[in-house]
Every structure is written in C-alpha cells, then in structure tokens.
Amino acid sequence: MAVFDPRPALIGHRGLGKGVVHGHEENTLGSFLRAIEIGLTWVEVDVRRTADDTLVVTHQPAYTDGVFLADLTETEAKRRGTLLLGELLDALPAEIGVDLDLKSCVEDAARSRLATTAAVLAPVATREFGYRPLIVTSFDPAALAVLRDLAADVPLGLLTWIDFPVGHAVAAAAHLDVQLLAVHCGSLEPNRFEGEVQQRPLDYIVDHVHAAGREFLGWCPQPDQGRELITAGADAICINDVPTTVGAV
Secondary structure: OOOOOOOOEEEEEOOOOOOEEOOEEOOOHHHHHHHHHHOOOEEEEEEEEOOOOOEEEOOOOEOOOOOEHHHOOHHHHHHOOOEEHHHHHHHOOOOOEEEEEEOOOHHHHHOOHHHOHHHHHHHHHHHHHOOOOEEEEEOOHHHHHHHHHHOOOOOEEEEEOOOOOHHHHHHHHHOOOOOEEEEEHHHHOOOOOOOHHHOOOHHHHHHHHHHOOOEEEEEOOOHHHHHHHHHHOOOEEEEOOHHHHHHHO
C-alpha cells in the first residue's frame, strides 16, 4: 500500500517552511495550519522529547541561550513557547497526512531500546496511523529499527543528510525495513562530495528506488528542482516557503 497516494504529495517542511515564512515561525501551530489553508495535504513535523518524556515539536536540540530541551520538563518547554506534539495532532484534521521527523538525542545512547525517543514515539505513531495518513522518518536507522519492532504497521522512511552520497542512500533504503527514502536535494546535483561526473540522472535514481520497492521523497528543493522531481516520478516533495513553491511547481 502506497504511503503517498495520490502522488506526488507536497509536504510542508516544518509547516510553511524553514525559519519564518510569511510571518509564521517554523514548527508552530500557526505555521502548520496556514500550510493546510494554502492547500497542502501533508506536513512534516520535527519531534523531540523533554526530560519527562513529553514529545514536542522543534528542530534544534537546544534553544538559542544554550539550554537543551532534553534537560527541561514539559512545563518548562511550554513556557518557552515549544509546541507539544499532542496539541498539534489534536489540531490537525484527520485527512491531513503527517511526516514525523524523529530526532534522536545523545541521551538515547545510555537508554535501553525500550526507553529511547523512538520507543516513546511508537505508541503515538501507532495510534495516529489508525486515524490519518502518517509516516515516521529519521536520520537514525537504529531508531527506525526500534519503531519497526514497536509500531509494526507504521510506514517508515530513511532520511539522508545534505550532500550525502546518493548511491549509498539508495542502497541503504533498499535493504532496510522501510517504505521510503527521503533524500536532501543537495545530493541530487553536483556537490562538495560528488561532482558532476559522479552523478546519475535523477530519473535513474528514482527508478532504482522504485525498483527496490521503496517510495522516493526529495526534501528542500529549489522550485526548478521541484519540477524536475515531479517529472522524474518522485512520490513526494518536502518544500520550504510553501506559498511560493506551491505556485512554482
């Protein structure tokens, strides 16, 4: 069963996009709701945990004053304006798909598998998957393995970082128990690690992902690159500056 159907899906990166977009700060309720008003049917949500195991919506592990989220309670995080994951999910209509971008933390290294951030997210993901379209993505393959054990039916996706060698990414996703490969679009063009002569054509990459039985998501493309992804058969695109990019692609 396809994660993204119909396709290609346009996914709002942290809501309306990274940073502040049209007056809405990333990973805030207003940003997510505005993306939906514009017409998106999927949003991407960064997920971290507090010291007392509450899941919250934020990208960075620490605030600008150097205080780490993992050292704060739910109450302290809310006092700083951090959105709770539960509050966001309650506010999103059931037909809106959610890509939960799970952020592991250094503290997970000293925890058992059943106490990691992935384990805390597992029952939430299972519940929401019974209610709405949903996928959990992560840069951490170990976290995805925990989720596969604890949330067996939830679709999972491997994220790869900026300029990560795309051949490695495609091979890894093909042999992990995931439904999706999410590649940063910097990996799909000449970059600091792979020059032009080392780059396969985009449709070649997407075709090999599909041949492995996985779906393909390109994240953070420029508008021209977004159109190329659609032409190449990408199943989903995670976009910044939603108002501008939707019109462009």
